[in-house]
Amino acid sequence: MKAKTLKGSSKIGKILQNMGSILLFLVIWELAVHIFDIREAFLCTPSSAVYHLLVPQPDANYHWSVNILTTLKEYVISFAFVAAGGIALAILISWSKTIQGILMPAFIFICSLPMIAIAPILLIWIGYGLKTNVLVAFLVSFFPMVINTITGLGAQDKQLLDLVRYLGANRWQVLLKIQLPGALPYIFSGLKISSSLCIMGVIVGELIASDKGLGYVIVNAQLTMDTPPMFASLIMMSLLGWGMYLLVSLCERLLTPWNFVKERVDS
């Protein structure tokens, strides 16, 4: 095991480093727009985007709170379904070799579809709005969640199964005591991948057809080449995705504490 090398203070330094790189990027962008005198209809400055987000504009109302909340709501609902459904389906598929043999090929076939292409069809079936966007987001981000969980459920040392089987453990005990806890690190990496795919799915739904949400803001602003709200939407989407990622990381930290053990004792 690696010895603890980071001191407490350098952890804060690392956060500053990360923030610094983002700030530097924004400064270069800001300066470039001014220096090369780029028209706002082509590319706005980041400060203008943030300004549009925070300060109400006299000439247009972007309804930020409604739009952000709509996207957030769709994101949270679809991500919850992905997390719960993904784990449940993975457990079902890996329950027995027979079930896996029957379900896995069909599952992979369905998931090989570029799910985004289904969005226009869903629009016909369900109509536009929350349900369609949630469904698109779900379909787009479901696959890695299931695959990761299946991998995790099967990743245990086979001898760990012997360990409980010699005591007469039943299938449920094997699942709950060995497979599921052992799969947690895989589940969390699945959730991290799915969290970014999921926000993309929500936005795709909104881009194709909707009357509110951050995707809608972009489509709507594009008509008037009003770039600041478009970039403001992008920033918000990225913040939503980032927030979810952090939330997943926090849960990971809380639920898999053994992976964050620092030092090893020897005797």
Add this chain to the structure above:
Amino acid sequence: MEEKKTLLSIRDLKKVYTTREGELEALGSVSFDVGRQEFVSIVGPSGCGKTTLMRIIAGLMPQTSGELIVDKDYFDPQKDVGFVFQKALLLDWRRVIDNVLLPIEILKLDKKKYIPRAMELLELVGLKGFEKCYPNELSGGMQQRVSIARALIHDPKLILMDEPFGALDAITREKMNFELLRIWAESKKTVLFVTHEISEAVFLSDRIIVLSARPSKMVGNVEIELPRPRTLEQKLLPEFNRYALDIYNKLEVK
């Protein structure tokens, strides 16, 4: 005398694996008895079916033919067996104490009642104070000691040990042998110990079952009549070496 009673009788036990290349005889007709509170080792070269034998006794695989005879009133192979594997096989996500308590959960016994017992066992294996650690905070030897405590928690009558110290360095291994003898003497269990270290087997055992290479046959059943408690000095005794030599001869090592 209670100690002379038989715990387990193995009669003509045979295991044949069916592989793509045909039938492979892993274990060919082995018969022996294990007495209550006896320390019996099984030695033999790699691939002689030692592990297969242990897995059959633990109920992890069926035998092809032959019988395991036990006194059902005294010994229930489902509940009264503790298995120590070659690897420690601790669950990374459980603290040491919860790893020790795993068999209690599987057997659906009252976990609370066994916590003091788990603490006692951790003290017995020299891990007092480590109960709240995660396995990856412990060294290999410490992990294996946790797994010994785990095998003892449900108070099994028979402990199966399949090369439990094989992955440890020679020095740690010697220490573990002493600890094992101490635990065995204190807990009055029956131990069935698989190894391919002949001197280790002589040092630990009351009796040694010698298996030949595949197709394995039982080629020896050697009583070790060295006084207990065993000491390091005994390893220098001519008797000790005679036992070892006898086993080497039975294994046809030239």
